[in-house]
Amino acid sequence: MEQLLNQQKHIIDLAYGTAQKFILEGKPGKVIPAGLQALHFSICVYGSYSVDVIPAYLVLAEACIGADCLMQATTYLSQAQWIVLKTPDCSLAIQYKLHRDLGLLCAAKGNFEQSVYHLANDIYLASCEFGPNAIQTAGGYFHLANIFFRQNKMDIANSLYAEVTAIWHAFLMTSVQTQEQILKLQAEASPFDEDREVSKDHLTEAEQAETIQALNAILDFREQAPKQQPDETAKVLHSLAMLYYLSMDLSKAQEVGVKAFDLVNQLPQQESLEAIDHLLKLINSKPFYKT
Structure with a gap:
């Protein structure tokens, strides 16, 4: 049983890593099979309502957003959000990633006001967990800047892009x-x-x-x-x-x-x-x- 558990955890890591690789390569269609494997084995190992299942839901949601399958992305993020709500001690590291993906989903739907709300929460939670000048926080600033850029609010976008650059520099x-x-x-x-x-x-x-x-x-x-x-x-x-x-x-x-x-x-x-x-x-x- 211990060997089986270790093998399943190895498959989770491999499938999740592969899914992330395809996300970065801009191949959302190839993410789905790997993401589903990560989700399946995460549920087998940790249970359906464990926070350890959330990363698989998030990577699947990101793939669906990239493939413009927004209804399916909403389903995956709703599942992740439900687990967070049922877990009062859920880590801020999980919560900020959830809000980031919710922000990206709202942006894809054209709901910029709600997107700004989620990305602001992303920045706040990441700042609490890692610090305001941490590279984890920079991602939220970057996506928020993109929203203001799309709204033609160039002064705000410019300021946020400068903040991202300063953190990474x-x-x-x-x-x-x-x-x-x-x-x-x-x-x-x-x-x-x-x-x-x-x-x-x-x-x-x-x-x-x-x-x-x-x-x-x-x-x-x-x-x-x-x-x-x-x-x-x-x-x-x-x-x-x-x-x-x-x-x-x-x-x-x-x-x-x-x-x-x-x-x-x-x-x-x-x-x-x-x-x-x-x-x-x-x-x-x-x-x-x-x-």
Whole structure:
């Protein structure tokens, strides 16, 4: 029985991971089979009304929203919402994700007022759980900015996109510094093995892909805006360069990093120039390779 339980949990992880991968690849139709497997085995292992079933409902709802099957998405989210309501001690980490998907569903239906309500709850709950400047909170700001952008409320969208960029920029600066320290320690311990990967970034592959999508969307907004804000554009480019570096896509990191450097070099205030130059040197040193 213990072996069977472990096998079922492994299937849940595999099916859920596969579903998330297809979500990020923009293939909602392929998410459904994997998501249903995750849901089936989650119910078998944890029971129909356990909060451990909610992630499967959420990934299925996201797939249905992507495939424009909004009625089915509503059904999945209603099931998840019912479980949360029946679980007074449900974690904030689950609740904020539920409100995020409810916000995305309302946006897909064109109900922007209700979407803003759910995304505001998403931001509040994520802030309570992780902090207002946490990367988990940044996702809510990003989706909320998209709603205001669709409503042509550009000043609000601009402010929220700037908040998202600031959160990610600060997180990635710290991550790059940590990575550099680890590489130095490894080089001192084994100078003949410099090119071996020595550390996994704190972000999962899915989180990296999702963040790259979000930052590229913000970059498009910045580059197409009637009123240019080159300092904000440079910050997005710098963030993307750091993210590509940490995910070991060095050629892309080099390309975006050079754009950031050239743009900052034209600004009156060049506070980030030194940091970008240092990042380019790290990229050119090739401490590890994209696999």
